[in-house]
Amino acid sequence: MHQPKEIISNLEYLRKLFIMPDSPDKFIEFGNDLLEMIHDFFQQKGGIHSAITLPELSHLFDQTAVPASPRLIKDVLGEIKGKIVKHSVKVGSPYYIGHMTSAIPYFMILLEMIIAALNQNQVKIESAKASSFVERELVAWLHRLVFNKGDKYYEKNIQNHRVALGNVVSDGTLANLTALLVAREKAFAPDGDFPGLRMAGMARALRHYGYSKAVILVSKRGHYSITKSANLLGLGEDNVISIAVDSNNRIDIKKLRKKIEELQKKNRRGRTKIVSIIGIAGTTETGSVDNLYEMANIARETDTHFHVDACWGGSAILVDEYRHLFKGIEQADSVTIDAHKLLYCPMSMGVVLFQDEKDLRYIRHSSQYVIRRNSVDTGRFTIEGSRPFSCLKPWASLKIIGKEGYGLLFKQAQKSTDNLKMILDNCGNFETLNNPQLFILIYRFIPGVVKKQLMAWKKDRSKDSERKIRKVNNLINGLNIKLHKALRRDDTSFVSRTTMESTTYRPQKIVVLRAVLINPLTNSQILEEIVATQNRIGLKIWKEFKPVFYRLSDSSLQDPEMIVSAPVSA
């Protein structure tokens, strides 16, 4: 480790740190070094991660007390380079196709510089003048995309500070939380002497309205932020009711109707209030979009809040050819969209939109010193207090890339998804497990011979075959877990892994690999390489599993789960 040069603290030195230098040479010198460092990092060949292990890494960050003396900026930047940048994840690599984190356009870095330099606090107009207007303009754009209410509506409301078409929030979880908070307040609104759930709390609200509990309905593919919200809001996670999905990973509309009928029958334990029905427009695991049109009808009949979690897919509405997927979304009461997903912004920013521009009044609040009741402050409507000027990023990006540009990016993402599916299907040793709608493909490694055998058993339909299918699936689950771990060690590419009730083999849980294909730099050659690597390593691991499989196929021998357990836990 290099010995950092000691510097002497004095106020004059510190004050200079707070001034943008008169001649910005010093700043530009640092800026250039930084850009080169970032450039080098992205250009490095080799792995997605550095080779360092987590225990080794933990020793680089084990100083247990705040540093006492100041250090030179360049020394600390050097430390950041050697200890942090070097050991960061190359989420922008075209070989990193495992999560929703992609490469971002480089102009985003320029925008972050502006945001930091201006350091506006969006909570109120006294600390965010133009930036409050930018925020409203962006929210109106997205609101129009979703709800498309016509010129007059937007001309009237785009900069109308008495209402709010939506909020800019720090991420999708807060966006969903805000939507469900509003849904909850609407469900238990003030009524005569009752001041509303907001003032009186959950227990009194249920008593006042004569309910024994309040629930939220969402498909099994619902994001975990929904259960988090149910906990936060005092509804309880047990009161998030999961509805099964159809073979395309979309909510099963019949089962949804049936569950609602069931809930509406008063049972011994009392009546149930349905606070919200949630549609998903791009599930996190499979990219599927629920039948929003039917859900909107059901929500209307049920007289409940219809929320659409479009955190992943919502931005695709920008492009006409995707619009049909979202049919019915314009009837939602609230919709959430993340800018750091398909708008290609850096971490992190979400938006929650409300069809009725008056809905956010249910949670409006004020305080004397910061957001006065009759002010124009955006902070009146938000859960968060202090907020950065993050909305500049999607605002500028929608100008620089434009609808047309996003259309091309999504087309490319679609092409990558189709390519990967084709390459996997052609290889013969993979099984693709969804019809990808929005750039997410799930699949698993399964040697051709096993695939054939499973298909034969499936046709056969005997109890014995079903039992065998389950056992072989357990084996292949173990194989895919082991493969995924080996791929991490190989580190030339990255896909994620999850376990889910696959629509093909349900109710059995299947371990799947998951690819998210939105990086425009990912091309078919790269995809070929990734699949070749997975196939090569998969076949190598398969050798260990093969004997077990053949024994299973012979339907004889000892309990195969015992044998499987070893590779699974490895």
Next chain:
Amino acid sequence: MHQPKEIISNLEYLRKLFIMPDSPDKFIEFGNDLLEMIHDFFQQKGGIHSAITLPELSHLFDQTAVPASPRLIKDVLGEIKGKIVKHSVKVGSPYYIGHMTSAIPYFMILLEMIIAALNQNQVKIESAKASSFVERELVAWLHRLVFNKGDKYYEKNIQNHRVALGNVVSDGTLANLTALLVAREKAFAPDGDFPGLRMAGMARALRHYGYSKAVILVSKRGHYSITKSANLLGLGEDNVISIAVDSNNRIDIKKLRKKIEELQKKNRRGRTKIVSIIGIAGTTETGSVDNLYEMANIARETDTHFHVDACWGGSAILVDEYRHLFKGIEQADSVTIDAHKLLYCPMSMGVVLFQDEKDLRYIRHSSQYVIRRNSVDTGRFTIEGSRPFSCLKPWASLKIIGKEGYGLLFKQAQKSTDNLKMILDNCGNFETLNNPQLFILIYRFIPGVVKKQLMAWKKDRSKDSERKIRKVNNLINGLNIKLHKALRRDDTSFVSRTTMESTTYRPQKIVVLRAVLINPLTNSQILEEIVATQNRIGLKIWKEFKPVFYRLSDSSLQDPEMIVSAPVSA
């Protein structure tokens, strides 16, 4: 308006946006332009705000639909310069002393560049390798500052992924919300067949434990995020019980004890659960620190969660000479601190710390595809999902500035606060209204003659004098509102305004000006200028109010509030 050059969308052009240029010239060219633009903005003489009115500004941002075609980066940057930067609030100006938003050190802009370029998502290790460790290290530093548990504790826990010493969150509101969520879960924990409030919801939890309601106790100076949290958590805003403050704006310990005794008596309506007692370490309005030591004792006796909202003041614990103010904080169960306040980071980042490293397990969650149960992912413990690598800013800043450097910055802030108080007291036409503890001073403009008269009436103590004091205070309230509006028009400086039950005149509400003195570039000459301006404009406005005052002093005439109303609403 300049006509933006049309560009043709094509994928090759778009792809190039996603690549850090091979020779970073283009990027650096933009970067330089940007730096000059920012530099110019800060160097501009004149106002805190541009002269544009809000209605005029709204017309600059009234495009109601997403732009269709792409535009050149430089054109959009030009638009940002002309429409946004120009009309931003100069929160970094040494004349801007009205809110907690100060100048920031310029290296913060470099750090934001790194954060955006790396684009790590802190939710999980697969998208945030080194940065997860940086986060834990920073949290351990702050935890040690507050709870000071000794080397062994921190060596064991600093990088122990089984527990969490705290969370990095997007702002102070989310920090307080996280603390109170944990407090709520602890108060209604799983118990036999009862699965805990988290799973079962608020109503069942109260029933199971035999309570009729759950409350939070905080002084009248509590931040509005506390009532927001009570709403979110299903407790209800009415169940935030406000305790009066003493003459130093600190919670009245006797009244707190009395209220608790009252709550613990079972009344006709059933038993009350005290979910948390909240101490404030730096109230937003006056900077005062509650008697945390006594509150810790009370919380222990009451067997309730003791939370300390140190969002404003917490960072001052870095410096030994402030430590005594926080005596008792080490006995808190949870403490919140904002990095964008006294750590001088840009918007926005908060931290919530838990004395017991196991407390965050109450809200731990997992999901298959992103944060597996046995993973090392920080996202297991957070309310938010996707989170940026914000912790790099305070982490690096604590190295570059160091404890010593922050000590000097706080000393300077203290000096500015003392200076402003002295200048105001010497002027004769102001009344300072608090003994500032952490760099916040509240005061009002009140001509010497009025001040003298109020003092005379105060001594006298007759009913008639009390009535007159109230009436004159109403008059002076109107005067200060008008003064504050005139100061905004003058725009050479900025202080904020609030209305509060002043300890001097309670229960009457007093309009006060509020100065937050943390910008190290604010010097005594600037403070002299600011006060001179306020005095000059105040005296001018006073002319309108003078006749009313003299009529009031004569204690004759018509209802003075009628007369006052005109200037107040002006």
